[in-house]
Amino acid sequence: MKAVGLIVEYNPFHHGHAYHVNKAKEITGAEIAIAAMSGNFLQRGEPALISKWTRTEMALRGGIDLVFELPYTFAVQKADTFANGALSLLSAAECDYICFGSESGNIEAFYQTYNFLKNNKHKYNESVQTFIKLGNSYPKAMSLAYQELGPASNLLDLSKPNNILGFQYVRAAIEKQLPIKMTTITRKDAGYHDEFFASPSIASATSIRKALFTLPEDLSAVQPYIPNQTYDLLLQYREQFGAFHSxxxxxxxxxxxxxxxxxxxxxxxxxxxxxxxxxxxxxxxxxxxxxxxxxxxxxxxxxxxxxxxxxxxxxxxxxxxxxxMLKERVTYLRLLGMTEKGRLYLNRLKKTCPLTIVTKRASFNSPQIDIDSRAAELYTIGLPTNSRQFALQQEYYQKPIYLK
Structure with missing residues (x-):
């Protein structure tokens, strides 16, 4: 079975994500979609709106076949480290392809930009340091240094958030010499950071979260932008745990x-x-x-x-x-959920995977997963006392979600 890997947060899963899953399978011909999904804390340094278990169920109902947790040591990181971890995870899961969304939508532009920066590496790095010394943040300094090189029109716009992440995915694949084919699709309708709804059915996760926190008692405002199963799971989470996380x-x-x-x-x-x-x-x-x-x-x-x-x-x-010690590579694959097709793929993967596949946290220990569990424990701190204990137990005893 061919597998396509997706690097995701699903915070929460919406129509744009469903489009990504379906398009990724379509353009690669893959029968299996595998998600490397951040746990309870995310790349931008935020607690996830809802737990990794609820987001896993959203993913499975939205077309993903296997969900593995991207460890905290990579999930809460700057773009290049985040990308290295995600690529090492999906490589260990033996994905044939990786498909990511971008503002560009042209995979060749990513390779051309990589070669352009490689050929101008010394000048680029010097320029980055110069802009940092002028008081700019590292991401801003990189963007300014790139523009100073005068990239041609066929190269990427590296001021766009999805282009930046996508570039780091391609860079990691090249430099790790991974046998994975990289593909990209154009991000549809809503921008990554858009805070307001600008389309009848596609909205950014940022705008959906903003609406949820503006009127937490009324989810109807976000209903047009999310699948029915996401809407139902959001209602269930709020009822069970009392609130969404912020x-x-x-x-x-x-x-x-x-x-x-x-x-x-x-x-x-x-x-x-x-x-x-x-x-x-x-x-x-x-x-x-x-x-x-x-x-x-x-x-x-x-x-x-x-x-x-x-x-x-x-x-x-x-x-x-x-x-x-721990941010060089993923050292295990923690399975959060699977469909029936995912289970069949997993049975084959177990025979060849170079990493331990963890299906029950309580039976596996490592320094990397210890940080994941510490983060998961802290994630429960803000919950009401009557539901906190259940959430704590989930980290250690919850079996992978199985969607038949």
Whole structure:
């Protein structure tokens, strides 16, 4: 069976995602779609709206056949590290193709851009450092350095978020010499960061989440933009756990951690650099909310996303030493869910996969999965007491979801 890999968050699964799944199978001829899906905390340093288990069920009902969890050590990371982890996972799952959405929609442009930057590597890297010294964030410095090289019209626009991620996927595949064919489809109708609905049926996950938090008691505003099964699962999650997850849910606990932490302890946390620890500690006592703290911390150099990731690492207690050892490659495949076709593929994969396939957390231990579980435990902190214990138990005893 041919398999196509998708790198996803599904926060939540919507019509645009369904289009991606169907189109990926269509253009590759793959019978199986495999998702490398972020766990309970995401690439932009946010808690997922709903748990990885509910998002897994959404994925399976939306056309995905196997869902593997992308470990925290890659999921909550800058684009290149995120891409390296996702590619190593999907390679271990023996995918024949990877299909990603992009603003470009032209896979050749990704390879041409890679070669262009490779041929101008020295000048590009020097320019990146120059723009950083001028006070720009690393992503902004890369974008400015790229533009300074004067890319031709047939190359990528690397100011677009999906093009940036897609470029890192292609780069990782080339540099790891993976036997995977890369494909891309044009992102449909809604932009990645769009905050408002601009189409009758396709909306960004960002705009859907904004609508859900604006009127949490009324999900009807998002109903046209999500499959019926996503709508039903959102209702079920809210009924079972009382709320959707956002940073506001974790504010009290984050403040508690920081009030008990000194600068030297904070310097050990992953992504804390260049006096950032002092900036955080000097603002925590006067900040009245998570948004207030973020507004006080944000500078030209420290992007909102970078700061959110830092605060996520503080919340989960993730250190530089841990990440140094564990961010090179995925060391296991944790199965979250499967369809019947996925189960048949998995039976074959078990015979050849170079990594342990984990179907029950309680029976497997490794330093990398320990961080996943710590993050999963912290994810439950904001839930009502009567539902928190169930969510904690899920991490260790939930069997992979099986959709027949």
């Amino acid at each position: 940073w506001d849910m974790y504010w009290d606990y984050l403040q508690f951690i920081l009030l008990r932490t000194n600068a030297n302890q904070l310097k050990a946390i992953y992504e804390i650099e260049e006096g950032m620890e002092n900036r955080i500690l000097s603002n925590i006592k006067t900040s009245q909310s998570f948004t207030h703290l973020m507004g006080a911390l944000k500078t030209k150099r420290y992007t909102w996303t970078r700061l959110q990731r830092v605060l996520t690492h503080i919340l989960t207690g993730t250190t530089k030493d841990e990440m140094k």
